[in-house]
Amino acid sequence: MSAVAVSLTPVCTVDAIPLEGGVAALVDGRAVAVFRTHSGEVFALSNVDPFSGASVLSRGIVGSRGDVPVVSSPMYKQAFELRTGACLDDDTVRVASYDVAVADGVVHVGPARPDREAT
Numbered sequence: 175m176s177a178v179a180v181s182l183t184p185v186c187t188v189d190a191i192p193l194e195g196g197v198a199a200l201v202d203g204r205a206v207a208v209f210r211t212h213s214g215e216v217f218a219l220s221n222v223d224p225f226s227g228a229s230v231l232s233r234g235i236v237g238s239r240g241d242v243p244v245v246s247s248p249m250y251k252q253a254f255e256l257r258t259g260a261c262l263d264d265d266t267v268r269v270a271s272y273d274v275a276v277a278d279g280v281v282h283v284g285p286a287r288p289d290r291e292a293t
Contacts, residue, residue, distance in 0.1 A: 182275055182282035188216065189279070196232035196245065201283045206272060207232035208281055209256055211243050217256035218272035218283045223247045224261075231269070 185199040191210040198221050199206050205221035209232075221229045226249040234245040236256075243256040253262040259271035273284035 182273070182284045185281045185283050187279050188214075188276055188281055191216065191281070194236040196234065196236060198229070198232040199283065201272070202285065204270075204286070205229045206283055207234075207245070208274070208283060209236050209245055211236060211238075211256070215243065215256075216274050216276055216281055217243065218274045219245070219254060219256065219259050220269040220271075220286075222269065223249050223252075224267050224269060225250050225252055 183201045185208055186197060191197050191208060193210055194212050196207045196209040199208055206218050207221040208218045210216050219231060221231050223230050228249055230248050231245055233248045236245050238244060239253060239262060244253040245256060246253045254269055255262060259269040261267040270286040272286055275282045
């Protein structure tokens with residue numbers, strides 16, 4: 175069995191993402207929202223709000239529900255868990271989540287996680 179190399183796309187510097195904010199990027203032809211939490215953790219989800227179809231999640235409000243980091247859509251305010259893409263307001267909905275790596279201050283985003291595809 176051979177290992178498959180995962181391609182990571184450099185997106186921006188960590189400092190380009192505001193604390194408790196997000197930025198939009200195009201990764202392999204997909205609109206991706208990259209977020210930085212108050213503690214400095216970086217996450218990536220699909221930028222498309224599944225309830226409106228608009229590419230706006232990067233402009234959402236980053237915060238937490240309890241100890242779960244979330245982004246709330248600027249459209250209808252549904253909260254999506256930053257780790258998994260699961261919608262906390264409707265357990266039948268999720269957005270794709272992406273692997274993220276930070277190297278030398280640059281954020282790199284990988285392909286959508288197969289176990290975390292959008293529904």
